[in-house]
Amino acid sequence: MSHRNARLTVFGRRLLVERVRSGRPVAHVAAEMGISRATAHKWVRRWRAEGEAGLHDRSSRPARTPHRTSAEIEAQVCRLRRDRKLGPARIGPVLGLPASTVHRILTRHGLGRLAWLDRPTGEPVRRYERDRPGELVHVDIKKLGRIPDGGGHRVMDRRTAMDNKIATTGERKSSKPVIGYSYVHSAVDDHSRLAYSEVLTDERQDTATGFWQRAGAFFAAHGITVERVLTDNGSCYKSKLFTQTLATAGIAHKRTRPYRPQTNGKVERFNRTLLDEWAYLRPYTSNDERTAALADFLHTYNHHRCHTALDGKPPISRVNNPAGQYT
Numbered sequence: 001m002s003h004r005n006a007r008l009t010v011f012g013r014r015l016l017v018e019r020v021r022s023g024r025p026v027a028h029v030a031a032e033m034g035i036s037r038a039t040a041h042k043w044v045r046r047w048r049a050e051g052e053a054g055l056h057d058r059s060s061r062p063a064r065t066p067h068r069t070s071a072e073i074e075a076q077v078c079r080l081r082r083d084r085k086l087g088p089a090r091i092g093p094v095l096g097l098p099a100s101t102v103h104r105i106l107t108r109h110g111l112g113r114l115a116w117l118d119r120p121t122g123e124p125v126r127r128y129e130r131d132r133p134g135e136l137v138h139v140d141i142k143k144l145g146r147i148p149d150g151g152g153h154r155v156m157d158r159r160t161a162m163d164n165k166i167a168t169t170g171e172r173k174s175s176k177p178v179i180g181y182s183y184v185h186s187a188v189d190d191h192s193r194l195a196y197s198e199v200l201t202d203e204r205q206d207t208a209t210g211f212w213q214r215a216g217a218f219f220a221a222h223g224i225t226v227e228r229v230l231t232d233n234g235s236c237y238k239s240k241l242f243t244q245t246l247a248t249a250g251i252a253h254k255r256t257r258p259y260r261p262q263t264n265g266k267v268e269r270f271n272r273t274l275l276d277e278w279a280y281l282r283p284y285t286s287n288d289e290r291t292a293a294l295a296d297f298l299h300t301y302n303h304h305r306c307h308t309a310l311d312g313k314p315p316i317s318r319v320n321n322p323a324g325q326y327t
Contacts, residue, residue, distance in 0.1 A: 007035045008043070013055040016040060017047045069105060073097070077105045082122030085114060129191060129309075133319055134224040136190040136254075138267035139212065139231045141203050144279055146179045147287040182287060183207075184274060184294075187215040188267045189224060192318035193310065194302055195270055199291045205239035212245065222319050228252045230264055273301070 008016065012033065019029045020040075030040035046054035069077075073095060080091050088102035095102075106112045110124045117124060130136045150160075185208065186197040196218045200207050212229070219226055229246055231237040233255050246253045256263040278297040284290040306312045 013043045020044050074105050078109050081111045133192045134226045136228045137226050138188045138264050140267040142184040142271045144182045146182050149286050185211040188270045193315040203236050205236045205241045208236035209242050209245050226251050230254045232256050
């Protein structure tokens with residue numbers, strides 16, 4: 001591909017060839033187009049030898065690299081990276097290689113960042129994306145500690161936070177107040193990343209089933225017909241009630257392999273975004289205040305927030321017929 005300051009693109013080279021073919025001297029055409037005679041002769045020569053294909057860019061990679069590290073040593077570098085998770089600075093002394101050489105080898109094999117590797121196996125992470133909205137929806141639950149009225153230790157000192165806990169709840173365990181947890185149920189469409197979440201009081205089967213019915217209505221309102229739902233192996237998702245609710249709606253229920261949360265990675269990554277950009281974005285003075293802020297976050301996430309997996313566009317840009325698109 002031509003660099004941004006290149007004098008000639010493929011179209012410019014075609015123009016160069018057409019002018020030379022008309023009988024004009026190569027030197028005159030080169031001067032008109034602001035290039036050297038040597039460059040003009042090069043493209044004319046390639047066109048005469050290869051035709052139209054000769055006018056396209058070629059790789060600058062050399063035909064042979066006699067000093068490249070051998071395949072056996074590269075295999076050892078990759079094995080140390082996968083098995084022991086070592087970096088270039090530690091692999092280099094083991095194999096007698098400069099750290100810069102090890103870095104180039106790891107980059108060439110897609111092992112440059114540990115984040116790109118599956119931790120249990122050391123293999124590069126295989127990323128996938130469904131072809132259309134609704135083909136697969138990821139569902140999960142994130143547990144968050146409740147915030148006592150008046151605020152917790154993130155807002156004030158721990159003594160005052162404890163007083164707020166005592167004033168908020170009458171439940172006790174070993175004479176200490178038990179504030180409990182909130183359960184954030186989330187559903188994320190695999191293709192569009194359109195998300196729906198609710199803060200609920202537990203993760204029982206009735207609660208999870210009710211959440212899915214409301215989430216399904218949310219996706220239907222956006223013109224998305226859900227075909228499959230992917231969950232982990234939580235007891236609420238293994239219940240007959242949840243499975244039968246999906247089956248009644250004609251939705252296939254898939255569960256991840258045990259101890260493989262990576263399979264449900266899109267909603268797991270959404271959970272982290274929830275924590276960073278909603279739950280822990282600022283100190284809240286009550287649990288109700290934090291819960292009320294979720295609606296604004298979801299609207300921003302779905303309609304305005306740039307998503308790196310969507311080329312900087314929001315999830316709503318991938319929905320087939322979002323509300324108001326044609327009005």
